[in-house]
Amino acid sequence: MSQQLVDQLNTFTANKHPGSVGIKLDRCEADIVTGGFTVTEPVVAGTGFLWAPVVITLADWLCAAAMSANLAENVSFTTVELKTNFLGSATVGQRVSGIATPKHRGRTTHVWDVEVSNEDSGKVIALFRCTQMLLYPK
Numbered sequence: 001m002s003q004q005l006v007d008q009l010n011t012f013t014a015n016k017h018p019g020s021v022g023i024k025l026d027r028c029e030a031d032i033v034t035g036g037f038t039v040t041e042p043v044v045a046g047t048g049f050l051w052a053p054v055v056i057t058l059a060d061w062l063c064a065a066a067m068s069a070n071l072a073e074n075v076s077f078t079t080v081e082l083k084t085n086f087l088g089s090a091t092v093g094q095r096v097s098g099i100a101t102p103k104h105r106g107r108t109t110h111v112w113d114v115e116v117s118n119e120d121s122g123k124v125i126a127l128f129r130c131t132q133m134l135l136y137p138k
Contacts, residue, residue, distance in 0.1 A: 002027060002028055002029050005028045005068065005069060006025045006026065006027065006028045009025050009028060009065050009068060010024055010025055013061065017057060018057055018058070018061040021037060021042075021043050021054050021057060022037035022038060022040060022043075023035055023036070023037045023057065023058050023061055024036070024037065025061075025062075025065055026097075028065050028066070028068065028069050029069055030066075030069045030070050031101065031102060032099065032100065032101055033062045033063075033065050033066040033069070033099075033100040034062070034097065034098065034099050034100070035058065035061070035062055035065070035097065035098060036058065036095060036096050036097030036098060036119070037058065037095075037096055038093065038094070038095050038096075039090045039091060039092050039093060039094050039095075039096060040092060041092055044091070044092055048091060049089040049090065049091060050089050050090045050091070050096065050125075052084075052086060055084065055086070055096070055116055055125065055126045055128075056082070056084055056128070058096065058098050058114075058116060059082075059084065059098055059100070059114040059116055059126065059128035059130070060079070060082060060128075060130060062098050062099075062100035062112075062114050063079075063100055063112040063114060063128075063130040063132065064077075064079075064132075065100075066100050066102065066110075066112055067110065067132055070102075070105060070110065071134070074136075074137050075134055075135065075136055075137075076134075076135040077110070077132045077133060077134050077135055078132065078133055078135060079130060079131070079132055079133075080109070080131050080132065080133045081130070081131040082128065082129065082130045082131070083128070083129050083130075084126055084127070084128045085126065085127045085128075086125065086126050087123070087124055087125055087126060087127065088118060088121070088123050088124070088125035088126075089118070089125055090118045090120070090121075090125060093120075094118055094119070094120040094121070095118075095119040095120060096116060096117070096118055096119065096125070097116070097117055097119055098114045098115065098116045098117070098128075099114065099115050099117075100112050100113070100114045101113055101114075103129075107134070108133065108134055109131055109132065109133055109134065110131070110132045110134070111129065111130070111131050111132075112129070112130050112132070113127070113128065113129050114126075114127075114128040114129075114130070115127060115128075116128060
């Protein structure tokens with residue numbers, strides 16, 4: 001099921017923001033979601049380093065994908081809070097990846113952490129936390 005869900009979600013975002021910056025999911029399971037992209041010129045700031053919002057896009061999309069693997073039928077979700085600490089960056093040609101893991105999966109909220117790394121340097125470049133509120137049908 002994991003590869004089928006990965007393919008469905010990658011198709012879903014192909015023409016949306018995560019896809020437009022090159023993000024692809026590699027793995028999507030209830031307890032772990034991974035994905036990444038190679039830094040290209042359009043996502044680099046004037047400083048020559050990766051734009052911070054693209055790191056947030058990666059981490060937020062990994063958390064959203066994680067919800068797909070954790071929701072009951074007819075239940076949706078929305079982000080209620082997110083936070084990112086930046087510890088480093090990446091430049092054109094470098095690979096950036098993230099690993100999302102759950103910290104809390106309750107009846108009304110889920111909390112996910114993502115560690116974002118520059119695969120070329122081997123360094124963690126961001127720590128991200130996201131709180132999702134579950135939306136039940138009325």
